[in-house]
Amino acid sequence: MPAQNPAMTIAASAPSGLPRLAEQARAIARLGAPLIAFNFVFNAVNLVVLAMLGRLGNNALAGVGAASAVYGVVLALLFGVDAGVQAITSRTTGAGRQSRLGEVLADAMAVAVPLAILLAALLWFGGPMAVAAIAPGPAAAFAGSAWIRAAAPSLVFSACTIPINSCWIGSGRPAIAFAVTALLAPIQVLLTPLLMFGFGPVAPMGASGGAAAMSLGGLIGIGAQFALAWRIRPIPGFLRSKPRLAGMAAIVRIGWPVSAQQSLSQLGLMLAFIIVAQLGVASAAVVNVLLSLTLVTIQTGVGLGIAAATLVGQALGRGDPHEARAWGWRATWGGVWVTAPLGLIAAAIPHHVLSLFLRDPTTLGLAVWPVRALGLAVGIDTIGRVL
Numbered sequence: 071m072p073a074q075n076p077a078m079t080i081a082a083s084a085p086s087g088l089p090r091l092a093e094q095a096r097a098i099a100r101l102g103a104p105l106i107a108f109n110f111v112f113n114a115v116n117l118v119v120l121a122m123l124g125r126l127g128n129n130a131l132a133g134v135g136a137a138s139a140v141y142g143v144v145l146a147l148l149f150g151v152d153a154g155v156q157a158i159t160s161r162t163t164g165a166g167r168q169s170r171l172g173e174v175l176a177d178a179m180a181v182a183v184p185l186a187i188l189l190a191a192l193l194w195f196g197g198p199m200a201v202a203a204i205a206p207g208p209a210a211a212f213a214g215s216a217w218i219r220a221a222a223p224s225l226v227f228s229a230c231t232i233p234i235n236s237c238w239i240g241s242g243r244p245a246i247a248f249a250v251t252a253l254l255a256p257i258q259v260l261l262t263p264l265l266m267f268g269f270g271p272v273a274p275m276g277a278s279g280g281a282a283a284m285s286l287g288g289l290i291g292i293g294a295q296f297a298l299a300w301r302i303r304p305i306p307g308f309l310r311s312k313p314r315l316a317g318m319a320a321i322v323r324i325g326w327p328v329s330a331q332q333s334l335s336q337l338g339l340m341l342a343f344i345i346v347a348q349l350g351v352a353s354a355a356v357v358n359v360l361l362s363l364t365l366v367t368i369q370t371g372v373g374l375g376i377a378a379a380t381l382v383g384q385a386l387g388r389g390d391p392h393e394a395r396a397w398g399w400r401a402t403w404g405g406v407w408v409t410a411p412l413g414l415i416a417a418a419i420p421h422h423v424l425s426l427f428l429r430d431p432t433t434l435g436l437a438v439w440p441v442r443a444l445g446l447a448v449g450i451d452t453i454g455r456v457l
Contacts, residue, residue, distance in 0.1 A: 098377055098401050104244040106373040106408070111248070111255045113366045117427075119262050119280045120362050124427045126213075126266075128355040130277040131427075133213030135358025136205040136347065137281075139340035140197055141221055144189050146332035148229060150325025151182040152236045153379075157324050158317075159240030160380045164387020171237055172307020175299075177317030178233035181325075186229030193222040204340070206347040206354045213277040220281035227288030234295045237305060240380055246303055250294050258287040352430065356437040359427045363416065364444055367409045371452035374405040378456060402456040406449045413448025416441055 123130050155178045162170055198215035205211035231250075238246040264272055266279030275282060299305045339361060347354040378401030385394035416423055420441040421434070428434040 097381065098374070098397075098404055104248040106370050107248050107252075110366075110370070111251045113362075113369055115255050115258055116362055116365065118259055119283075120359065120427050122262055122266055123277060123280060126277060128351045128430065128433060129207065129209040130213045131358050132207075132347065132351045132354035133201070133205050133210035133215075134217050134277050134280070135214075135343060135354055135361070136210065137197070137201045137214035137218040137221070138358065138361075139204070139336070139343045140200045141193065141218055142336040143333055143340055144193055145225060145228070146336045147189060147329045148182060148186060148225070148232060149332045150327070150329030151178055151185075151229070151321060152232050152325075153328040154178065154321035154323075154325035155233050155236035156240040156376065156379055157383055158320060159237050160242075160383025161387040163241045164384035168241065169306045171241065171305050172309070172311040173314065173317060175233050175237055175305065175308055176311040176313045178236070178321055179230065180313035181318050181321050182229040182233060183226065186225045190222045190225040193225065194219055197222065204344045204347060206349075206351050210351055210354065216276065216278035217281045220275070220278040221284060224281070224285040224288045227285065227292055230292045231288070231295045234299050234305075237299075239376055240383065242380060242384070243303075244377070244380075246298060250291060250298065253294060254287050254291050257290060258283050261286055352433040352436060355428070355433055356440070359424065360437060360440055360444065362427075363423065363441065367412050367448045367452065368455065370409050370412070371405045371455040374401050374408065374452075375456040377401060398457060402453055405452045405456040409452045410449035413445040415445070416448075417443075417445030420445075 120131075123134055155174060158174050159171060162168065162174065197218035201214040201218055202211040205214050235247045235250075238244060261283035262280050263269075264279075265275050265282050266277070268274030296309075299308045343354065343357050343361075346357045378398050381397040381401070382394040385391070385397060420438045424434050424437050424441060428437060
């Protein structure tokens with residue numbers, strides 16, 4: 071009989087009352103802490119890159135903000151694969167069928183990689199026109215267009231690594247996904263100034279250097295993930311299973327609503343960027359910084375939501391829908407306790423937070439009250455995201 075994840079035995083073994091609540095909290099923390107750390111490292115890298123970008127001025131911030139808005143709409147179409155793999159993996163693990171995880175990955179990559187190639191081509195050829203249409207001025211449009219072309223290959227690299235990350239998380243091993251991110255983060259941070267500002271024989275790429283560093287990091291990530299899944303922490307059947315039409319259809323069936331919802335959400339942010347960009351380059355730069363800051367709490371909530379999804383899927387795999395529903399609410403309130411204080415800190419000291427990214431005092435002043443409003447709304451936002 072396969073070994074069980076500790077979180078899978080809670081419903082049967084934990085006592086009632088406070089000891090049971092403590093054990094449930096530990097189960098969420100065991101899965102949630104590596105995921106929060108995973109997202110924290112990801113967002114820390116983004117904020118470091120944003121601070122470097124701020125040295126290039128408001129046009130670079132505004133142009134990359136426009137490009138990131140377009141990129142986010144397209145990237146979100148891959149999130150359904152993430153959701154589908156996690157759901158199927160957690161149920162498969164909960165039912166004790168870990169030997170079939172390689173089949174799930176084969177199905178997922180057969181869906182994700184062709185889609186990503188199509189999306190990357192769309193960004194490469196059509197992305198600059200979309201950026202030029204929404205950027206506040208030709209200088210910002212030039213920076214954003216270069217950025218989005220340098221970022222396009224990262225979609226294909228993400229399509230290879232997202233399913234493996236989802237498999238680690240869905241099978242109750244999120245620490246492995248975190249380890250890969252922790253390994254790649256310093257590589258991207260070191261590559262970014264090298265490519266952005268140049269050094270020795272490396273010519274400066276400007277704003278697009280940040281996207282090129284992201285794409286190179288994604289390529290290195292493929293090697294790391296494949297080495298782990300093949301040899302170091304083997305996933306049964308990885309690269310030895312053929313995709314199945316039924317499995318591919320199951321991932322699409324579970325994932326397409328998530329892809330549609332997330333892409334429409336990103337489209338809403340893009341439309342907000344378009345509206346604010348009409349006020350000028352400074353306002354567009356502020357929006358880019360605000361969106362990047364909000365990702366810190368958003369991704370923290372998402373990390374706890376993913377932990378909840380794993381526990382929910384394992385409960386469903388055991389045939390216990392009541393316990394599955396309970397895990398969702400436990401993780402939700404835990405997420406509020408984690409993210410609300412972060413929002414309150416931003417609301418209390420907005421100048422200190424914003425001065426890390428915005429150099430112009432007038433631009434910084436435009437961002438103070440929006441940061442306060444967003445900080446106060448963090449807890450409510452987390453409830454929706456975790457659920």
